[in-house]
Amino acid sequence: MKTLVIYYSRKGENYWNGSIKNLTKGNTEIIAEYVKDATGADLFEVETVREYDKSYMTCIEEAKEELNADARPELRQYLDDISGYNNIVVAGPCWWGTYPMAIFTQLDRLDFSGKAVFPIMTHEGSGLAGAPQALKRHCKGSRVGTGLAVHGADAAASQKAVEKWVKKNLF
Numbered sequence: 443m444k445t446l447v448i449y450y451s452r453k454g455e456n457y458w459n460g461s462i463k464n465l466t467k468g469n470t471e472i473i474a475e476y477v478k479d480a481t482g483a484d485l486f487e488v489e490t491v492r493e494y495d496k497s498y499m500t501c502i503e504e505a506k507e508e509l510n511a512d513a514r515p516e517l518r519q520y521l522d523d524i525s526g527y528n529n530i531v532v533a534g535p536c537w538w539g540t541y542p543m544a545i546f547t548q549l550d551r552l553d554f555s556g557k558a559v560f561p562i563m564t565h566e567g568s569g570l571a572g573a574p575q576a577l578k579r580h581c582k583g584s585r586v587g588t589g590l591a592v593h594g595a596d597a598a599a600s601q602k603a604v605e606k607w608v609k610k611n612l613f
Contacts, residue, residue: 444526445483445612448549449474449533449562450542455498456535457566459595462498469564469597470533473590476604477531477562481612484527488534490544491516505537514547524552529612530584532577533562535594540572546580555583560611564594587611 451468458465477483492515494501508515524530532549534541541563559581561573569591577586590607592600 445529446527447531450488469594472597480608489518508543536565549580554581557584559584560587561589
């Protein structure tokens with residue numbers, strides 16, 4: 443089974459256990475790498491052309507505006523073909539109850555027919571939130587499998603939990 447992880451991750455200022463912390467590597471990137479280590483998956487990082495503000499508080503307001511506008515931010519690069527993969531993991535932070543809109547910019551370009559799709563969401567208290575429902579809407583023709591929610595502040599310590607989820611769901 444060949445696996446692809448499509449992810450968005452925020453470096454820099456993040457909400458972390460009730461305060462703002464500067465992260466050199468985003469929580470979702472850490473989790474994506476753990477999935478790669480456990481499966482040999484390929485990684486595709488979603489990166490926007492216009493970067494979000496460095497201030498976390500401003501960034502989440504930008505994210506709210508994008509959500510309300512159902513925006514599709516332009517990406518630096520696009521993935522156009524997932525035909526070589528059986529499993530697609532879609533990973534991102536929980537912004538206003540769902541993925542960052544840039545994730546949907548990427549997902550809406552792909553053909554998910556016959557694929558198994560799995561949500562991963564890093565969060566500070568909202569769990570998977572709307573991730574499974576979002577994947578059902580944006581990954582037409584796929585089967586949405588059991589997701590994994592990782593408390594963002596615990597991302598670095600979650601390797602064993604990620605491995606357990608991978609063994610149960612991706613093999």
